[in-house]
Amino acid sequence: MKFSENWLRQHVRIDADRERLAAALTAIGLEVEEVAELGGTLDGVTVARIVECAKHPEADRLQVCQVDTGRERLQIVCGAPNARPGLVAPLATIGAQVGALTIKAAKLRGVESHGMLCSAKELGLDEDASGLLELPDDAPIGTPLAEYLGLPDARFELKLTPNRADCFSVRGIAYDVAAALGAQVEPLDVAPVAARSSAALPVELHAGADAPRYCGRVIEGVDAGVPTPVWMAERLRRAGVRPVSFLVDVTQYVMLELGQPMHAFDRDALRGPVGVRRARDGETLTLLDGREVALDGEFLVITDAERAVALAGVMGGFDTRVTGATRNVFLESAHFAPSAIIGRARRLGMHTDASHRFERGVDPELPRLALEYATRLILDQAGGTPGPVVEAALPEHLPRRACVRLRRARLARVLGLTIGDDEVERILRALGFEVSADAEGWSVRAPTRRFDVAIEEDLIEEIARIHGYDAVPATLPQGTVPLRVASETRVDEDELRRHLAARDFLEAVNFAFVDAALLEAWDASAQAVPLANPLSAELAVMRTRLLPGLVAALARNVARQQTRVRLFELGRVFAAGADGEAPRETPRVAAVACGQADAEQWGLPARAVGFHDLKGDLDSLAALCGATLEYRPATPAWAHPGRAAEVLREGRAIGFIAELHPRLLRRLDLDHAVVAFELDLEPLLSRPLPRARAGSKYPSVRRDLAFVVAETVPWSALEATIRAAAGPSLRDLVLFDRYQGKGVETGFRSLATGLILQEESRTLTDRDVDTAVAAVMSALEREHGARIRS
Template sequence: MKLSENWLRQHVAIDVDSAALERRLTMIGLEVEGVEQPGAALDGVVVARIVDCARHPEADRLQVCTVDAGGAPLQIVCGAPNARPGLVAPLATIGAQVGGHAIQAATLRGVASNGMLCSARELGLDADASGLLELPADAPPGTPLADYLGLPDTVFELGLTPNRGDCFSVRGIAYDVAAALGTEVLPFDAAPQPVRHAAALPVELHAGADAPRYLGRVIEGVDATRATPVWMAERLRRSGVRPVSLLVDVTQYVMLELGQPMHAFDRDLLHGPIGVRRARAGEALKLLDGRDAALDDGFLVVTDADRPVALAGLMGGYDTRVTEATRNVFLEAAHFAPAAIIGRGRRLGLHTDASHRFERGVDPELPRTAIEYATRLIVEIAGGAPGPVVEALLPEHLPAPQPLHLRRARLARVLGTAIADAQVERILRALGLAVVADAEGWQVTPPSRRFDLAIEEDLIEEVARIHGYDAIPATLPAGSLRMAAPSETRVDEAGLRRQLAARDALEAINYAFVDAGLLATWDAAAGAVPLANPLSAELGVMRTQLLPGLVAALARNLARQQTRVRLFELGKVFANPDPQAAPVETLRVALAACGGAAAEQWGLPARGVDFHDLKGDLESLAALSGARLAYRPSQRSWGHPGRSADVLRLAPDGGATPLGWIGQLHPRLQQALGLDADVVAFELDLEPLLARPLPRARALSRYPSVRRDLAFVVAEAVPWAAVAASVQAAAGPVLRELRLFDRYAGKGVESGFKSLAMGLILQDESRTLTERDVEAVVAAVTAALQHDHGAAIRA
């Protein structure tokens, strides 16, 4: 919001300069993001009237103007398209500084020029450079322009926080400034205007709590052709609003000064009654900016005889707008609930000053003051006869300020210092709060404009910011800290990150929201949680897996000439299997790799990364928690058939907990993702992987171990994991270790079969195993493999 210092000083007595005011505004939470000083260099610029214009004899686009600047006529050469006899405009006289250059007497193509007629942009007053700045016809020639326009001035660009809707007006800011500077807000004249006729339009409310108050007044006989006074137009410009016409400018002016949005209708285009209701599906309204808005029941509309004529809290309608032909005006001022306005403008691509204020909360007691003030301005400037103010009210839906209790001890504890009771009461009363002292502190009732004061801490913040954060001593917090010992039953996530980094992988961090189309490509869109207000269409749902985003990052690296990529990520995935329940968050770890198994070097032959390389990375993670993993052939659609597996964690009791998936991506998926290289990856639920049993010391067996090597021929389709499970079950507790040391298929082995050579290491803790014991284990293993897998001892 832009704030004119000169305008502010008309509402509060300020005894500090602009620099001190700027600092104080920022210190009380109204951050000054920029400062402009219009009119700071207007010495030598005066009001002038063009008496006569003649075409320049040597230039078609130039005119030779005779100008009255309060003394002897001056000859000025001007190229502005709007230069004409009778026009009143600024004149920079000889010696004045314009745009950093001193104006001097000059000869332009043989014609003398004794000054320069100026545009608003050349004087730094506005961005308009289309022609000369046109001043009112009654502006007296020779008057210094700065005096005529009320300059110089300082304009502060304030970065207001969303909770301070009361500060989107000059008078709202005046309360904060008065409290900060120890002064008072000056009285404001909003006396009721005398009623001069009985003409009125009835008002009806049909939107309940969304629109609990609506006021309207008819003003007859208005001269809408009157120009907006210079003082009003200048204040609008310095507030960032371009003047349009008198009736529109008055409503904008009242909004900027008091904070109450208003609208003016052409009374002769209304039939009545005026109402406020929810829009109906299929209704449409042509807005002031010319666009057609398609409405539904999410919008509030102002109606005339039940036809929409304005979008409540957003923008008026085109068909009932005021123009210079308007003679009778219907003024409205209303209170609309923030919840009924929030987000409605964005649905239509609108952002208006009115919606900006209504979304943050407007004082529900302000409409009558605003309509009386606007009436006075219109009547004083454009004439007219006001009628009675008609008000429709639903008092049960009006927000009522709730008393709050501010405890003296709580205030001192939160701020870390005690503030005198008299200072606390002065601050709160200066802000317009009703204060009653009691034994523990104060009972405080906020004014109706302060929607942000809801709990005790809000009052503490008010005291702190007005008292001055720089006046509160800096005190370090004191207290005892308890050392938190890491749990031995869980592997630390940082340790897992270090392990993957040590395995030559780089950590990636991707957005938790992804493109729904990407999840569909991975066949992972089931249960995806859509975002109500996504940043973009490409980030419309929460991810259900880590791999789609991680592989997309890998693809971006490949596209930038990185031939060997290894990325991992720890993060949450989200799913909503039950639409009636909250989404389920699961912490996972994923790794994706492509390119060489090792970095390019001379010591090892070049080899592409494969399933077994990634399985080694996964086993190294499992070793951190002592987990034993098992692998089962996977049927997941994104995995390569025969080169992917589901991962399980084996429990001591023989059970298994599913962890996730490991393998190579399906060629069809790689083609859809535009990947030329084979990609291997895994993705696992993290919590089951990190669980670690407490270590227990156990004495080593004093008895020797025995090794037996066996070779079995089994069908090619039988996986080693199934063979190992059968061996371990058959051998029993004396099997200390099982080693697969050879796999052979070829000459001497029947087609479709393979030979697996394994070493069984046997040991007992209480005795030395005999040959009979060993042969019994070998026999049990042989029988189990023959029964479970049709295996036979290799001859």
Template sequence: MKFSENWLRQHVPTTASREQLVATLTAIGLEVEEVTDLGGTLDGVVVAEIVSAEKHPEADRLQVCTVDAGGGETVQIVCGAPNARAGLKAPLAKVGAVLPGGMAITPAKLRGVESFGMLCSAKELGTDVDASGLLELPADAVVGQPMATLLGLPDASIEIKLTPNRADCFGVRGTAYDVAAASGSEVASFEVEPVPAVSQASLPIELQAGADAPRYCGRVIEGVDASAPTPWRIAERLRRSGVRPVSLLVDVTQYVMLELGQPMHAFDRDTLTGPVGVRRARAGESLKLLDGRDAPLDGDFLLVTDADRPVALAGVMGGFDTRVTEASRNVFLESAHFAPEAIIGRSRKLGLHTDAAHRFERGVDPELPRIALEYATRLILDAAGGVPGPVVEAALEAHLAPPRPILLRRDRLARVLGLAVADSEVARILGALGLAVESDPLGWRVTPPSRRFDLAIEEDLIEEVARIHGYDAIPTTLPSGAARLVAPSETRVDGGVVRRQLAARDFLEAINYAFVDASLLQAWGATGQSVALANPLSAELGVMRTSLLPGLVSALGRNTARQQSRVRMFEIGNVFTAQAGAAPLHTLRVAAVACGNAGAEQWGAPSRPVGFHDLKGDLESLAALSGARLEFRPSTPDWAHPGRSADVFRHDSNGESTRLGWVGQVHPRLARALEIDVDVVGFELDLEPLVTRPLPKSGARSRFPSVRRDLAFVVPQDVTWQALSASVREAAGRVLRDLVLFDVYQGKGVESGCKSLAMGLILQEESRTLTDQDVDAAVAAVTTRLQQAHAATIRG
């Protein structure tokens, strides 16, 4: 929100300096982001009138002007402005003046002609950025009058940053209440006298959107001179608020919005037939907006209609076909209240951002439309004439509930703030903010005005007292009482331990947005059960992520595109899946990706590219934290490299397996689609089942020796070690303490299509020494099981 300092002071008279005013605004929660000094005092700059303008004898683009500076003084000025002409009133910087940019005005000779002063543009005066020509002053400006007096200088443009709950401060009037309360002054009276109807011209209004549009006011004004210039005071205040003046009717609606906070719109009455209505859009409808674009509509949008024909996007932007122009003579002024829920997100859905939508999304005073309409009517009549008709108002009172009283307890206020604020000060603060205050035995019964719909509970009032009384006046007190220390659970590996383990494995942690582009998920084939956002920050962040890998791999791609050849990153975060009739399911996962060399570049070992088994080893190091025993089964999702990916399972103590996730290489086709020209490997697993661990149990080690038997089996090529080891463990039973694979061989001596796996069986009993018969029985059981289950044969 940007506004003129002098405009604010008109609503709240205060003797505070500019620095004090800015500090006060920030201290009460209206953070000042920027203060721009406008014009200074402009000593030596006066209103002047060009009496004559003749072509310079030596320069085509210069004119020699005779200028009336007031008080009978006439000076000669050489001017190059394209709009310099006889009869124009413009600012004149006399000899000896110093302009805001530091330029000192001295007599000069331009191409042989003397010049005694300078006619100025708005940029040279420091009031605007427009340097296209001389600043054209109103015809009734008094020649010789100081420009500082005419422009209301010195002044400043103040821009404040508002939190979403302070929609009432999107108007100068609303901000004035906070300043008055903080500075101990009072808000100036602002009475808007109703403009009596002179004609019976009107349009009926029909509300068909229920609570979305509970109030709509309209008025017809006939015989308006829309080509009349915008009054100087209005135009200057608009410029100092960051709004470029356009035309009288548009400028008035903008001016009222900035001063009171109520967005308005003006229609050309001759383009309407009536009745004017408000309803939801229908699927397939479209509307050509003021900026010329055609907006496709659906049932989420709220429309203003004329005889059921869409003429404006309610709360966002007017329609092109019913806009006012300088040729308009009859005007229909609109001032309405639209519920925030009906407007929020609609402008972003169309790629728009308008001042009206910005305000309606946060909420506008439902009692303001009629006041704003009367105010705008008066401004238009004063500047452009016209014959006003009656104000037509349609309201759904059931959806316009008045504010309810809130009890503010004296003891509660003192307990929350940690200090006792005098009763008189509390009443003064609340009253200065425009709240109705009544005494109560327990404290105060406070009724907020309709513009302060952010005040609903007692804590809201406590916050108001705190910020106006001053946060720096609240003592710093340490909390009392003992904090209960909770020991970390032994049944779960802490997330910090997981992070440190991955960091120790040479991974860097990444943090990606939980929102992603729907096209990215589509490229991964991961759009199933995705959750679309109703109000996304942008089109590129339109859905919640269903996997961590798309974001991580995209981040890896951005790094490789910037000459980072070896990238290793991990992320721990939630993914989201839609559930029918319920809130989205949040699942905490851990994922990692890598590309480039397996190890950092060094002279002592040859480099090799990172591969599947490197990431598998990193993953098994995580599983070791919780003592999990993992199983890897081949898998072929569409986005994974065939033969180089696996699903990851964890074996539970009861013998069941739980799928944790995936490990492997990203398919080269997908990598190319993502513009990544290196091999990418990674994994993604559900974190909770990975880090869950059983309570540790102590046990004595066996006092009896172990026995090792090495066996080599020839098995078909497609038999995995995972399957073999599971069969060995089941066949050997409880005497098997460990199983080691120490050799894999293919070649001479092993028939084609087969492979040789050599394993070591370590056998041990807890209560006795194993005999040769025990060992032979275990070996025979293993051999028989492998022969039956996997067609294995003992290698000769």
């Protein structure tokens, strides 16, 4: 936000000099990025008129001008393309200082020149160096330029945070300055302009809460060709806005001073009532800049009886623009909800001052005041006959000012110091708040322009920033800090991170936003949560799984010649809630690996990482929480058939482990096999309370059992059968051999297991052991068709 210092001082009378003003603005959160002094060294620069122009005899691009200074006529050699008889422009006389140049009498190509006609850039007033600074024809010749232009002045540029939409106007900034420097904002005297004709256009609202207020007024017989007054044009320039034409400049001026974007239509180009509605799919509109844009139902448009005539909150239409030939004007001033405007200009590759303000929030009570103010400015300069103000409003959709409680004790506790009641009330009233004191504190109503004040902490922040953060004492904490003992029934997430890092994985942190096409490639787009205002198409939806982003990170590493990549991530995934509920968040842990199973070395033969390598990593992770994981064959869409399993803990499915499907690898442009797992995190964080138990003093007995079983029967099912059949005497079960080949028919495999049996109260007999082994073999044969290997 750029503004003129002199303009600000008209709204708030302060004694502070420029340096103190800049320091105060930064201290209260309105960071000053630049202060540019304007017109500080214009002594000797006056308003002058070019009387005659003749071509320079020795130079095609130079002219010899006769210039009237009001006291004498001087000969000036000038190369500006807009130099012409009758032009009023600044003249730097001999001895004047213009930037680093001291003006002296000189000869240019043999012709004497007694001064210099100046551009705005040469005077340090603007960046325009295309020609002489053109002044109005009625500018008083001979008057010092600084006096005529209201100089010296300074251009301030603020870096505003998005929550301070109220400071996108000079008057909004004035309230903060008044509070910080102990002043009061000058009253704004905008008396309603009485209607002198019945000319009016009906106004209709068809967009509900998106456009709850719209004001319009017809002004007939306007002289649109009048020049913009110098004081207005200069304030616009110093705010970074180039004057265009009087009617356009008035709307810009009101927006900068009050904060309300406005638009002026050519009344004669409008047909029928004016309304606000959602655009129709495929509807087109030619904007002021000449571009034709295609719209859809996400956009708001201003319409007449036949068509869309403006893009609401963004830019007016080309066909209904005001020109020098305009005689009848329709002024509009409206309130649009930020949610209806935000992102719309960016979708069209645009950024306008109006959209910048409406996206952040504009005072809903400002449209009528701004309309009256703009009407008065137009009548004073361009004449005309005003009609009545026509207003359409939906009060139920207009923002309401809430009453916020500010407790004296809470204020002192949060800030760590006591601020007097008088100072608290002074600050709040200077900011435009309504304050009512009571025994415990205050009841406060924020002005309608302050969208950012809704809770008690907002008011505390207002008091703190105006009172001064440097006034908050540095106080050491007192009292004892309670110690929290970590629960033995829960594993800390950092412990999981350290464990995976110790197993040679690197932690990755990916965006929670992903490309919708990436989720579709993984068959994971169901219940995806789209973002209302994504930063880009590649970050358009919330992730439903960790693996798509993690494998994408692996692919980027592989593309950069990393042959062995092992990554893990702990993060949240998101799924759309039912019936308008908030999205569900689920913590997950995932890991991916590709390349060699072991880091490059000479002691072991090289081999590619496989399913069981990653399964070993997962089992070791589960051991942290004392869990025994079960694996059940499964084939999710992204997994390689026959090389995938569902992971269960205590019978509950918590995720998958698998090698990625070759089709998916091709789509992701990966040439290496990739193994991965993704599990719900919560089941891995809970563990049973450890309990000490004395070991049995009786010996254990081991019996090895080899049997043949169909290779389609998973070991997990065999293990469950053995444990159930062996009974409570079984202490451990070891699978120590697996064989397929000669002596074992095709489609079967031989498994050798060790059953370790032990009792707590006695020594097992041979009969006890034989009974247990027989029960195991009987159960294996009955349930899985297994037979003892001969």
